[in-house]
Amino acid sequence: MSDWNERVLWQCSHLLATYDASMRSVEEHVTNFINSVTASRRTGQPDPLPKADQNFLKEVFSGCVQYSAAIGVILEGFYNRDGKNTLRSEQPIYHVLCYLALFRLDELGVSQFRKFINCLDVNAAYKFLNFFLDEKSLVTWVKDGWGTIYDNSFVQNKLLNPLLRWLEDLQEIPKHLKKKIDNEVQSKKITLPTTETKPFKLTQPKPRSVPMPEPIPKVSKHKPAPRTLYSAPKEQATIAKQKEENRYRAEERLMEASRRQFACANSEKTYKTREVIKNIVSEQDSKVDFGRHRARPIPSFLTKEIPIKMNAAAILREGQLYQKIEVEEMKKLAKLEAGMMNSTPFEEWQASMRKKDLEVKLAEVERGRLMGKLSYEEAILAKQTLTQENRNKVVQMKKEAESLMQDYLEQRLQEEQMVRYRVDQTHEGRRNTKEAKKRLQDSKRKIVQQVAAENRELMRQALEDAEADMKRKLELIHQIRAVEVSPAPRHKTVDLTATSGARLLSEMSIAELRERLALGKVAEEEAEEKKRDSILEAKQAKDQQLIDTLESIAKHRLEQTRSAAIRLEEKKKGKPKQLPNSAHLSDLHRQVEEKRQARLRSQEQTRMASTRGGSLTACFTGQRKALEESRWQELERTRERSARLYGDQPYSQAAQRLTSFSAVTMAT
Structure with a gap:
């Protein structure tokens, strides 16, 4: 990209340097230059300039010619002030750079403009940019020079404002060039990449040919699900029936064995016997004291009153407060002695008004609470109504889904026809x-x-x-x-008692200076000792003041505690506060109760509708359990009768067989 910038910058400057307005027009000169460059670049086959480069050359050249007066103000100032040693042959290059910075910077950007600058010599580029990008020069004599050529609005909006907007970023370029001139810019270290192995260039197999698309078969209509999918299998009913038959045969065999042999004795204690044993054990345990739970005593540090340690600021602040209260009380007593009216009736009236305000506030709080309960009941009723509406919407949505499914099937058929058409188009496109x-x-x-x-x-x-x-x-x-090899300087010795010889009034030797410093240090220590004594006296006075203040605070706190205890006793003797009664609150109570009763009726109806089927199933299950219990009780009675009829000889064998048979029956 830097190669392109250098080539384009040279072409623009050469195009501008060879232009003569009296001989040719702008378009004719650009066309001849492009044709000459294209002809010089031909090597056996045509290799013209790219279209984008031709457009860029035309735009830059025409802009430089159009605004040559404004650019000339800057160039003349540069050659008169900082560019006295600069060649006039480089003026077209500076002309092009001025045009790009003034009119094309928004399009190119600072990074692209920096690449154009890097194509020039570092010293020449720094000298020109340091002069051109000086903000003080731009807003003073450059602006005045432009004002003599163009209108002030054009100068401010088209020339000066865009350049000042980019000025902060553009000023970084001369700073970088300055560092480069002073060898402060470190070049990037080139790191050679590691050698990477490359795979062998074997003959690649030919890619597989694209298979011809086959016509999409027509999908047959799916079979509906069998009815047995939503019903229980027959095997479960057969297994349940077989279990019932096995249980019935086991019961018959058990009754037959019980009729012929002795049954097992019931070794379990009755409920009454267990209750008597439990009472005896609890009575004996109550007489024993070693198992009682003992609570831990309260720690001693919780029962003691821990004094609060106050700092000096808190003591003085509280003492000042109590002193202020004493002064106010003394002023009040003095006014009463002078004949001022007592404020007791006003305080009683104020207390009654506060009581009324409190009653109004309590009534407002109660009203808010009742309004909250009322809104809660209304919200529950609205939720139940919304649930019923949602159920109706679900039924409607099912109907709509059926119609949408029919539309989807029709659309799917149309898509299949469209796919067949696209397959035919694909055959033609692959040619x-x-x-x-x-x-x-x-x-x-x-x-x-x-x-x-x-x-x-x-x-x-x-x-x-x-x-x-x-x-x-x-x-x-x-x-x-070379600097390191040069010999080091030698130092001469210093005489501490000698003076510099400048013949000043304050001139002294180092030894005299040390003696004066020692005397000054002794005087400073004496001053510190005096200051320490004064601080100690002030601290003792402050401690005495704090002790007096603490005594005053203790007296006031004792009086406040006594008055607080009296007020607490009076408050306990007073009547308890009651909520005010009003017609509005009674109406709110009635509305809340009506809403609650309506909600309970709605919930009861929903619960009855949902539990109607479950109660019938529970009834059948209870009847079946009762029938089984009565059957087992009948078997127990039969075993007892058989035990009374037969002797004790075959009891053990029958009991063993009965136990094993019962285990097998229960496992089945």
Whole structure:
């Protein structure tokens, strides 16, 4: 990109330097220049300038000619002041740079403008930009010079304001050039990339040919789901029936075995016996004292009153407060002695008014609470109404979904027809694929060649910069070594009792100065000792004042505690506060109760509708359990009768068989 900037800048400056307004027009001169450049670049085949470069040359050249008067003000000032040693042959280059900075900076940007500057010599570019980008010069004599040529509005809006807007960013360029001239800019160290292995260039297999698209088969209508999908399988009913039959046969065998053999004795205690044993154990435990839970005593530090330590500021602040209260009380007593009216009736009236205000406030709080409960009940009723509306909407949405499904099927059929049409169009479009692929390969080859040429140029320029930097470093190293080899200066001895010999009134030797400093230090220590004594006296006086203030505070606090206890006793004897009664609050109570009753009725109706089916199932389950319990009780009674009829001899064998058979039956 820097190659392009250098080439375009040279072409613009050359085009401007060879222009003669008396001989040719602007367009004719640009056309002849482009044709000459194109003819000189031909090497066997045509290689003209790109269209974008031609447009850029035309715009820059025409702009430089159009605003040559405004640019001439800057160039004349530069050559008269800072550019006296600058060649006049470089004036077209500065002319082009002025035009780009004044009129094309918004389009190019600071980064692109910096690339144009880097194409010039560092010293010349710094000298020109340091003069051109001086804000004080722009707003003074440059603005006045432009004002003699153009209107003030054009100068302010088109020339000065855009340049001042970019001035802060543009001033970074001469600063960077200054550092580069002073060798403060460190060049970037070139790091060679590591060698990477490349795969072997084997013959790549030919890509698979694109298969011909097959016509999309017509999808057959899906089969509906079988009815058995939503019903229980027959195997579950068969298993349940088999379990019932097995249970029935097991019960018959159990009854037969119980009829012939003895049954097991019931070793469990009755409920009454267990209650008696429990009472005896609890009575014995109550007589024992070792298991009782003992609470831990309160720590001693919680029962003691811990005094609060106050600092000096708090003591003085509280003492000042109590002193102010005493002064006010004394003034009040003095006024009463002088005959001022007592304020007791006013205070009683004020207390009654505060009581009325409190009653009004309590009534407002109660009204707010009732309004909140009323809004809560209304919200619940609205939610129930919204639920019913949502159920109706669900039914309506199901109907709409069926109609949308029908529309979707029709749209799907149309899409299938459109896909078939696109497949036919694809067959026709693939015939021109080879030609497009060939054009793409040619364009990529040109891009690769251009990138390779730019990389070679960048490598060459980087090597040249590295060599120049190395030469500068070697020269600095030689200079540093020469300074290090030079001999060090020798110091002469100093006599502490001798003076400098300047014949001043305050002239003294170092020894005399030290003696004076020692005397000054002794005087300073004496002053510090006096100051320390005064501070100690002030501290003792302050401590005495704090002690007196603490005694006064203790007296006042004792009086305040006594008066607070009296007020508390009077408050306890007073009547409890009651909420005020009003017709509005009674009406709110009635509305809240009505809303609550309506909500409870609605909830009860919903609960009855939802639990009607569940209660019937629970009833059937209870009847079945009762039937099973009665059947087992009948078996127990049969076993007891059999035990009374037969002897004790075969009891153990029958009990063992009965136990094993019962375990098998329960597992089944």
